[in-house]
Amino acid sequence: xxxxxxxxxxxxxxxxxxxxxxxxxxxxxxxxxxxxxxxxxxxxxxxxxxxxxxxxxxxxxxxxxxxxxxxxxxxxxxxxxxxxxxxxxxxxxxxxxxxxxxxxx
Amino acid sequence: xxxxxxxxxxxxxxxxxxxxxxxxxxxxxxxxxxxxxxxxxxxxxxxxxxxxxxxxxxxxxxxxxxxxxxxxxxxxxxxxxxxxxxxxxxxxxxxxxxxxxxxxx
DNA sequence: ACTTTACTTGGTGGTTTCGCCAAGTATCAA
DNA sequence: TTGATACTTGGCGAAACCACCAAGTAAAGT
Numbered sequence: 447x448x449x450x451x452x453x454x455x456x457x458x459x460x461x462x463x464x465x466x467x468x469x470x471x472x473x474x475x476x477x478x479x480x481x482x483x484x485x486x487x488x489x490x491x492x493x494x495x496x497x498x499x500x501x502x503x504x505x506x507x508x509x510x511x512x513x514x515x516x517x518x519x520x521x522x523x524x525x526x527x528x529x530x531x532x533x534x535x536x537x538x539x540x541x542x543x544x545x546x547x548x549x550x551x
Numbered sequence: 552x553x554x555x556x557x558x559x560x561x562x563x564x565x566x567x568x569x570x571x572x573x574x575x576x577x578x579x580x581x582x583x584x585x586x587x588x589x590x591x592x593x594x595x596x597x598x599x600x601x602x603x604x605x606x607x608x609x610x611x612x613x614x615x616x617x618x619x620x621x622x623x624x625x626x627x628x629x630x631x632x633x634x635x636x637x638x639x640x641x642x643x644x645x646x647x648x649x650x651x652x653x654x655x656x
Numbered sequence: 657a658c659t660t661t662a663c664t665t666g667g668t669g670g671t672t673t674c675g676c677c678a679a680g681t682a683t684c685a686a
Numbered sequence: 687t688t689g690a691t692a693c694t695t696g697g698c699g700a701a702a703c704c705a706c707c708a709a710g711t712a713a714a715g716t
Contacts, residue, residue, distance in 0.1 A: 449579035455572040457637065460644040465570035466704090467560040474554035483663060496705050498664055508643050517662050517713055527639035532562065534632035538613050539565040571674090588693060601675050603694055622683055622692050 463507035464531075468492060469500050472521075473509065473528060480513075480522035568612035569636075573597060574605050577626075578614065578633060585618075585627035 449457075464470055468490045475481060475489055487497045501521055504510040510521050569575050573595045580586060580594055592602045606626055609615040615626050 449576060451572065451576060454576040454579060456644055457640045458570055458572045458575045460640050461566060461575065462570040465563055465567040467556065467563045470563045470566065471554060471556060471559040474559060484661095493706055494663070495665080495707080499704085502664080514663095514713090517660095519663065525639065525642045527642050530635050531639040534630065534636040535562045535565050537630045537632050539561055589691095598676055599693070600677080600695080604674085607694080619683090619693095624693065 460507050460509065463504045463509050466500070468497070469504055472497075472500065472504070473523065474532070476510070476521060476523045477528055480520040482518040482520050484518075486521065565612050565614065568609045568614050571605070573602070574609055577602075577605065577609070578628065579637070581615070581626060581628045582633055585625040587623040587625050589623075591626065 464473060471490060472486055475486065481489075483494070483498060483501065486501070487494050490497050490500075501510065501512070505512055505521070509524055511524050512519055512521050514520075569578060576595060577591055580591065586594075588599070588603060588606065591606070592599050595602050595605075606615065606617070610617055610626070614629055616629050617624055617626050619625075
């Protein structure tokens with residue numbers, strides 16, 4: 447069945463939440479487990495408010511969950527499937543050449 | 552191993568190429584096989600120049616291939632992995648609720 | 657109550673993206 | 687070679703995005 451326009455729009459909103467270097471870096475880091483905002487700030491190296499806005503955006507898109515414990519707010523991946531997602535991305539943007547890795551295309 | 556900033560930037564560039572409703576719609580349509588620009592124009596419902604620019608962007612990002620045959624230029628997916636990619640996206644943005652489908656999370 | 661720490665929200669200016677129109681290129685047919 | 691079709695490229699205004707600063711909120715310690 448062909449995808450409808452509304453389906454594509456909904457999916458694109460999720461993809462957009464990952465389509466920024468800092469946001470993707472955050473998501474990749476969270477694959478190893480939850481982190482608080484201050485740790486992610488150090489990772490990204492941007493202003494705290496900037497990181498916070500990235501995190502809110504990703505949470506609103508459904509990519510992240512957040513939980514407050516004491517003074518800290520811990521963010522975690524909403525879904526463990528990010529690895530498959532990135533495997534596809536890396537096939538599309540190989541370091542060199544075109545889809546030469548095993549099992550690709 | 553943790554992802555580096557340059558890795559995230561390279562990946563984000565690919566993801567960005569799919570992070571737009573019209574571009575994603577195009578990619579989804581091409582899962583069923585190649586199409587020429589004029590067919591994709593009808594699918595998207597935008598100006599021909601707009602569609603052409605979306606296609607160029609996706610090709611430059613490595614998502615699409617293009618081949619000229621006669622007057623037409625046929626675009627096709629560069630990688631068959633898009634299905635896995637979208638499966639993950641749909642888990643992140645379920646129509647309702649949170650990751651309730653089988654095999655998710 | 658006051659301070660500190662951790663984070664969010666509002667605002668702002670600079671950059672990027674987006675979609676259309678107009679003009680250009682390339683291929684094929686007559 | 688003239689014309690038609692298929693697509694690309696340049697340019698422009700409108701909208702969205704991004705990163706910082708400043709100010710606000712919330713929990714915990716003193």
